[in-house]
Amino acid sequence: MISINKVDQLYGGTQILWGLNLEIVPGSITCIMGRNGVGKTTLLKAIMGLLPIKSGEITMEGETLNKQSAEKRAYSGIGYVPQGRDIFPMLTVEENLRIGLPVRGKRTKDSPKDIPEKIFELFPVLKDMLHRRGGDLSGGQQQQLAIGRALVLEPKVLILDEPNEGIQPNIVKQIGDVILKLNAEEGLTVILVEQKLGFARRVGKEFRLMEKGRIVAADKMENLNDSLIKQYLAV
Ligand SMILES: Nc1ncnc2c1ncn2[C@@H]1O[C@H](COP(=O)(O)OP(=O)(O)OP(=O)(O)O)[C@@H](O)[C@H]1O
Ligand SMILES: [Mg+2]
Numbered sequence: 001m002i003s004i005n006k007v008d009q010l011y012g013g014t015q016i017l018w019g020l021n022l023e024i025v026p027g028s029i030t031c032i033m034g035r036n037g038v039g040k041t042t043l044l045k046a047i048m049g050l051l052p053i054k055s056g057e058i059t060m061e062g063e064t065l066n067k068q069s070a071e072k073r074a075y076s077g078i079g080y081v082p083q084g085r086d087i088f089p090m091l092t093v094e095e096n097l098r099i100g101l102p103v104r105g106k107r108t109k110d111s112p113k114d115i116p117e118k119i120f121e122l123f124p125v126l127k128d129m130l131h132r133r134g135g136d137l138s139g140g141q142q143q144q145l146a147i148g149r150a151l152v153l154e155p156k157v158l159i160l161d162e163p164n165e166g167i168q169p170n171i172v173k174q175i176g177d178v179i180l181k182l183n184a185e186e187g188l189t190v191i192l193v194e195q196k197l198g199f200a201r202r203v204g205k206e207f208r209l210m211e212k213g214r215i216v217a218a219d220k221m222e223n224l225n226d227s228l229i230k231q232y233l234a235v
Helices: 040-048 070-075 093-098 101-108 117-122 124-128 139-152 169-186 197-203 226-232
Strands: 002-011 014-024 029-033 055-060 078-081 157-161 189-193 206-211 214-220
Touching: 002 040, 014 040, 014 214, 029 040, 029 169, 029 197, 040 078, 040 157, 040 189, 070 078, 070 101, 078 139, 093 139, 117 124, 117 139, 117 169, 124 139, 139 157, 139 169, 157 169, 169 189, 169 197, 189 197, 206 226, 214 226
Parallel strands: 029 189, 029 206, 078 157, 157 189
Antiparallel strands: 002 014, 002 055, 206 214
């Protein structure tokens, strides 16, 4: 589905990603894990086209994405929920959700006038708060809004960067349920950066461990053992 081949990326003179290889299988939930600063967010931004790569190739369904803008990649079906969820605080929940509609219209050729009802079935709180300003929602509600906004485009692949950072357990549970439901019922492919081991184990099907800008271990989630955790995740 998405292939990342020998990708190098630099910020100024500092190399962050080093010949990184990663294969995302359609219908999988792949959890990318690793300590702070290993390059997880950088990798997701490179996939989304928010950062240029120096060398290597990123493809989706066999087509190279290297020269495509982030906007074009969204049209191609990549949904992205950034770390720290940047919703528009001054816009209402409804306005935040509507932002995805024109992209979806371009993508699927039907131009829906309304936010798909499905979003409100997944996150009922968004319906209750439709006219409230995004910035007035709690952190957990803002995260649900950020995920809802990405889902408005009906992505083929959903990329989530630490969706549970600083969020209370009942909302973490709901977010996990939504990811599992979309994956099971619609075959949505998910790339998830997650540091919380419990959540990663519950939701992830595959894990990829990162260290110093490389993938250093890859397996099914049930094979994430204590020695790998100690070596690559424990602080
Ligand atoms: N805009 C930037 N300019 C320069 N260096 C950056 C920039 N953004 C990130 N870095 C550096 O790149 C490295 C990787 O950062 P990145 O955000 O990808 O890590 P991460 O694995 O997502 O960490 P975290 O778990 O803290 O979110 C870090 O050393 C970081 O300081
Ligand atoms: Mg990060």
